[in-house]
Amino acid sequence: MSDLVRVVVDAMGGDNAPAEIVKGAIAAVNSREDIYLILTGLKDAVERELKQYSYPADRVEVVPTTQVIETAEPPVAAIRTKKDSSIVVGLTMVRRGQADAFVSAGSSGAVLVGGQAIVGRIKGIERPALAPLIPTKDGVALLIDCGANVDARPSHLVQFAKMGSIYMEHVVGVKRPRVGIVNIGAEEEKGNALVKETFPLLKEQRDIHFTGSVEARDIPYGACDVVVCEAFVGNVILKLYEGVGAVMIKKIKGGLMTNLRTKLGAVLIKPALKRTLKAFDATEYGGAPLLGLKGLVVKTHGSSKAAEVEHSVYQCVQFKQQQISEKIEKAIHQNEETY
């Protein structure tokens, strides 16, 4: 079992649990032999889903739990009181080294709070960061941080830049990823107090490829690979991406139903349009890793279907095999010695 990557999947998390979650997790374990899958969740519900598939029984394990954390629950209280929930049990397995990674489409708050409180931070990391991949014109960029802790300090942003670079290089496969800090102009003297303080610090770092400020307009064009910002701005960017995209698609579809001519045209372009829109859909890129923890925690969209869960499991394998946590620890440690 030593070469297997052990991934816990929260079978109870998200709008489509447990059906789509189990389906995606099983698809992953069926297509790669280096995955050992652990499903946490209500025993009956999980087993009912499992019955529908054939899979290698020696690489799939169910860890039954009796509680479920709902999306609306206050996260800190939920983590504290629901010790036998699929989230707390899954995270505890990562903490104890019984698993390498945890994937959940459940409550963001609970996953973030639980990840920090149960799995724990890598030594030297001041604040873990939630870092989703967002689509760009011809690829993806990592948006770091979109977590729940706002009002970051410059030293946090410097660590985000390092962690993000390691992730983009070794998990996504971008050589020498370009790091940009979100700003309202290209010049170094522009920006709010946080950006102005962080900019020179980022310039000093020799282990990242800092390319300066990035204006929000240029993010979708793929102006940089690692988009650094504090979590309030990160959340605004992530959610506006979703909102603008969704509304434009709605408007375009509405426009195509105007008359017979456009309806006919719509039939002809439908497959191509669908492909295009899919390429620009954030949900296609697996989940968002919570970087800076001692093990990997991945948060996928609440609306995740099987494909996203499957991709998230592959992400975990890549993360483990590329020893990302070890690389982050080393990068942070090197940095401390420099000062």
Place this chain on the structure above:
Amino acid sequence: MSDLVRVVVDAMGGDNAPAEIVKGAIAAVNSREDIYLILTGLKDAVERELKQYSYPADRVEVVPTTQVIETAEPPVAAIRTKKDSSIVVGLTMVRRGQADAFVSAGSSGAVLVGGQAIVGRIKGIERPALAPLIPTKDGVALLIDCGANVDARPSHLVQFAKMGSIYMEHVVGVKRPRVGIVNIGAEEEKGNALVKETFPLLKEQRDIHFTGSVEARDIPYGACDVVVCEAFVGNVILKLYEGVGAVMIKKIKGGLMTNLRTKLGAVLIKPALKRTLKAFDATEYGGAPLLGLKGLVVKTHGSSKAAEVEHSVYQCVQFKQQQISEKIEKAIHQNEETY
């Protein structure tokens, strides 16, 4: 002349000056009889353009200037040293009461700095705000503030909410505009320090219709009419709107050129698609007013064509006739008395 609204248009500002600027300004003066147009700019350049049109000569005046402020120039120095530029001369006319409004597609920095320094703030206004209209699913919303002054205080945001409400009600015609504060969750306890401090203050205001937090995802759906945020976040929202929209259009157009089938479909849907995308194009909605000044200053896109300049001039007329500055002054003054 007392019933005429006197609008100064900077004929030298923007990528398409002077041709498109003069064209749009003349279109406005030709279609409404209540406009008196003043064009500031290099004499020869402006007159060369004017020659191409017929217009009521008694309502069009050229005020020749000898200097031009370039977009790349540091704004403060430019305003100070180029006293005979089209921007400084135009703003000075507003300050002296020789004109009611000033429209420019030129350097944002110079227009913002000059607006504050030359035209001056309404008494009681702590910080003027740049407030563009952004497209939503079925209409528009006012995004306030997108100016150059970041790191705002809660009291600034309260004033933005009041000024934005007045503008949306009396210029755009939205009855009882819904005011939302940009936040990363719907609950009152969410947000960064600024939002948490501002939220209860907004709740207290009886002269606005505050509807609580608005998540970035819901802005394009038209979740509120006045979107309040500090300028760093406002700039990110405005520019990301542009960027995501532009990249999606590029990708959709590319997808339509995939094969013969899609090309044929593209021909059929082209007019409908164009209309749809146009409705979601921020440049269609005239310029962004700089609210809180003693006269009206409108900044239009650097890439403005005639149509945007024309709309911006109409915006000025509406602004003047609805006595927006007076209404803002009254609202701020009332507020001071409350405390």
